[in-house]
Structure formats: structure tokens, C-alpha cells
Amino acid sequence: MEAYTEIREAVAKLCAGFPGPYWRALDREMAYPTEFVTALTESGYLSVLVPEEYGGSGLPLSAAAAILEEVQRAGCNGGACHAQMYTMGTLLRHGSEAQKAAYLPAIAEGRLRLQAFGVTEPSSGTDTGSLKTTARREGDHYVVNGQKIWTSRAEHSDLMLLLARTTPRTEGTKRTDGLSVLLVDMREAIGNGLTIRPIRTMMNHATTEVFFDSLRVPAENLIGEEGNGFRYILSGMNAERILIAAECVGDAKWFIDRAKTYAADRSVFGRPIGANQGVQFPIAKAYANMRAAELMVREALSLYEAGTNPGAEANMAKMLAADASFEAANACIQTHGGFGFAEEYDIERKFRETRLYQVAPISTNLILAYLSEHVLGLPRSY
Numbered sequence: 001m002e003a004y005t006e007i008r009e010a011v012a013k014l015c016a017g018f019p020g021p022y023w024r025a026l027d028r029e030m031a032y033p034t035e036f037v038t039a040l041t042e043s044g045y046l047s048v049l050v051p052e053e054y055g056g057s058g059l060p061l062s063a064a065a066a067i068l069e070e071v072q073r074a075g076c077n078g079g080a081c082h083a084q085m086y087t088m089g090t091l092l093r094h095g096s097e098a099q100k101a102a103y104l105p106a107i108a109e110g111r112l113r114l115q116a117f118g119v120t121e122p123s124s125g126t127d128t129g130s131l132k133t134t135a136r137r138e139g140d141h142y143v144v145n146g147q148k149i150w151t152s153r154a155e156h157s158d159l160m161l162l163l164a165r166t167t168p169r170t171e172g173t174k175r176t177d178g179l180s181v182l183l184v185d186m187r188e189a190i191g192n193g194l195t196i197r198p199i200r201t202m203m204n205h206a207t208t209e210v211f212f213d214s215l216r217v218p219a220e221n222l223i224g225e226e227g228n229g230f231r232y233i234l235s236g237m238n239a240e241r242i243l244i245a246a247e248c249v250g251d252a253k254w255f256i257d258r259a260k261t262y263a264a265d266r267s268v269f270g271r272p273i274g275a276n277q278g279v280q281f282p283i284a285k286a287y288a289n290m291r292a293a294e295l296m297v298r299e300a301l302s303l304y305e306a307g308t309n310p311g312a313e314a315n316m317a318k319m320l321a322a323d324a325s326f327e328a329a330n331a332c333i334q335t336h337g338g339f340g341f342a343e344e345y346d347i348e349r350k351f352r353e354t355r356l357y358q359v360a361p362i363s364t365n366l367i368l369a370y371l372s373e374h375v376l377g378l379p380r381s382y
């Protein structure tokens with residue numbers, strides 16, 4: 001698999017322009033990193049997965065993984081814009097030619113942001129099949145009513161990929177049947193049936209609640225066939241999991257670098273704290289686990305690029321990498337003693353940011369449930 005050395009170096013250089021003080025100031029205000037996202041967009045990094053015929057660079061998933069890993073490794077936060085890279089995949093795979101021609105070139109240029117993804121709801125959570133937001137066909141429109149939660153970047157996106165129920169659930173049908181994907185143009189919708197309310201969270205993530213009150217969406221914005229939406233969303237989830245896993249590997253590398261540097265520099269009892277095995281070993285263990293997770297990310301990427309949709313490897317990569325990044329975060333904060341908690345070291349901020357990936361976009365328990373059922377053949381537990 002290609003190493004993308006040049007891309008990695010260029011991303012690292014770009015990220016060096018956005019050091020700790022930039023992120024700290026945003027974190028305090030819970031503000032969006034507009035300048036950082038603009039720089040990534042203008043450099044073309046967010047459109048690497050868009051095929052060349054639509055104006056992107058048509059690179060494989062491993063290029064996107066390399067970019068996001070470097071962003072995190074530099075101490076930046078790709079969570080502000082990573083979805084701009086892969087949300088368009090649903091449109092690319094399942095949209096009509098007319099939809100692709102209408103949206104993908106503008107997405108590739110960065111003129112149009114498609115980085116809001118409305119699936120999770122307050123009462124359904126992980127159980128997507130029980131979501132309650134409805135889209136009822138009325139002539140040449142769908143009328144959408146309901147609510148989404150944790151719709152990240154909705155205030156910083158022009159379009160939202162929305163999963164809603166178009167056919168009521170009935171006995172004997174699969175719970176995920178009857179769901180459809182709509183591309184909602186939020187520029188027209190805000191104030192006309194769409195309301196966005198930010199949620200303050202543990203870390204700066206621009207996440208929101210979204211309310212639909214008889215929002216009219218043109219029927220031509222339906223992606224693929226009505227009723228098959230869950231399948232379309234699922235088909236993009238492995239790519240998302242692999243990319244988030246690459247971000248977690250980048251985070252783990254950042255924490256390990258910081259921890260080993262501090263352990264070598266900080267002197268207590270007249271010698272570096274890193275001379276103590278009690279300080280070394282947690283960092284060394286985090287390093288070994290990061291490397292193992294990195295191998296699983298590579299395995300998932302190579303299977304994905306060979307044309308399979310590797311559910312088991314994508315899920316394992318995401319789980320192992322999220323565990324490795326959080327283990328490294330914990331070792332790093334411990335190595336820094338009290339200073340680990342001081343804002344100016346950036347460690348507490350990155351610690352909060354990387355904790356998210358134990359829960360989103362899929363929680364560890366649900367990954368274990370997937371492996372139990374689909375790999376080990378155990379009974380479905382939910």
C-alpha cells in the first residue's frame with residue numbers, strides 16, 4: 001500500500017500553521033476552526049475521494065486515511081471536517097447521474113459543504129430501525145417531520161444527508177425497511193421548517209440538535225430508491241470507520257510523542273521521570289497497541305481497496321484504534337502529572353477529543369456485538 005509520504009509531509013506542514021494556541025482559543029469559545037478547514041479545503045485534501053471526472057483527485061481511501069492521520073498526529077482536529085471527505089460517498093454510489101453532476105463538482109471545489117449526517121435521534125439511538133423522523137410524499141415534495149440529535153457540523157454545512165422513514169413499520173417487515181435518504185439543502189431550509197440548536201459538549205465538536213417541522217424537500221432529492229435508505233447509509237459506514245480509526249492512530253502517535261518527550265525532559269528526584277519503568281512501561285504499551293491498531297487499519301484499507309466491504313476489519317480497526325488512542329491519552333496525561341491537566345499543554349483537550357471515539361460513530365459494545373454475531377456466529381444479542 002502506498003505510503004503517501006509527500007501528502008503526509010504537506011499535510012504536516014499545513015497543520016504546523018495551526019498550533020496549540022489556535023485550537024485552545026477555539027476550544028474556550030466552542031468556535032468552529034474556519035481558517036483550518038478553509039486551508040484544508042483550498043489545498044484539495046477534503047476532495048481526494050471525489051472521482052476525477054467530478055473534479056476531485058480520485059485517490060483511494062488510504063490517501064484520505066493518511067491525510068486524517070497526519071492531521072491528528074499534528075495535534076489538530078479533523079472532526080471539524082472529516083465528514084466532508086466521505087459523506088459524499090452515499091451520493092456517489094447511489095445517487096442518479098443528474099444528482100452527481102449537480103453536486104459533486106461543487107463539493108470537490110469546496111463551494112458546497114456536505115458534512116452533516118442526520119441519522120441519530122434522541123429516542124432511537126443505536127437502534128436506527130426505530131427512528132421516528134418521517135418524510136411523507138406530497139406531490140413533488142417530501143414533507144419531513146421529526147428530530148435528529150448529534151448532527152455534527154450542521155451549522156457549517158450546506159447540505160445534510162438525512163435518513164427518514166418514508167413507509168410506516170408494519171408486522172413482518174424488517175425494522176430497517178422503509179427508510180429513505182434525502183439530500184436536504186439546509187441553506188433554503190433554515191427558517192422554513194428546519195431549526196438547528198447547538199449542543200455544548202465535553203469537547204469542541206460543533207454538534208447540534210435539528211428539528212424538522214413540515215420541512216418541504218423536493219422529491220428529486222431522494223437518493224436511490226425509496227425504502228432502501230438504510231442499506232445506502234450502511235454501505236458508507238465501513239469507510240467512515242476506517243477513516244476514524246486512522247484519526248485515532250494519529251492521535252495515539254501525538255500522545256506518545258508528547259509523553260516520551262516529557263518523560264525524557266522532566267527531572268524529579270534528580271533524574272528524568274522516564275528512567276522509571278513505572279513511567280516508561282505505560283508509554284511503551286500504548287506504543288505497541290497503537291502499532292497493532294495501525295496494522296488492522298492497513299488490513300481494512302487493503303481489503304476495502306480490493307473491492308470488498310470489510311465489515312469485520314473496519315469495525316476491529318475502529319475499536320482497536322480508539323482503544324489505543326485513549327490508552328495513549330491516559331498514559332500521556334499520567335506522565336505529565338499535574339501539567340497534563342493544564343490547558344496550555346493541549347493534552348487535556350486532546351484527551352477529551354479522543355474519548356469521543358469510544359462512543360461515536362459507533363460504540364465499542366456495538367462493534368463487539370457485530371463481531372460476536374457475524375464473525376463468531378454467536379446468537380444476536382439485541
Ligand SMILES: Cc1cc2nc3c(=O)[nH]c(=O)nc-3n(C[C@H](O)[C@H](O)[C@H](O)COP(=O)(O)OP(=O)(O)OC[C@H]3O[C@@H](n4cnc5c(N)ncnc54)[C@H](O)[C@@H]3O)c2cc1C
Nearest residue numbers: 117118119120125126150151152205360361362363365382
Ligand atoms: C459528539 C458527537 C457527535 C456525533 N455526531 C453524529 C452525527 O454527525 N450524526 C449522527 O447521526 N450521529 C452522531 N452522533 C451519534 C453517535 O453515533 C451515537 O451517540 C452513538 O451511535 C451511540 O448512540 P446513542 O448515543 O443513542 O447511545 P445509545 O444507543 O442510547 O447507547 C447507550 C449505551 O448503551 C450501549 N448499548 C446500547 N445498546 C446496546 C446493546 N444492545 N448491547 C450492548 N450495549 C448497548 C451503547 O454501547 C452505549 O454505550 C454523535 C455523537 C456524539 C457524542
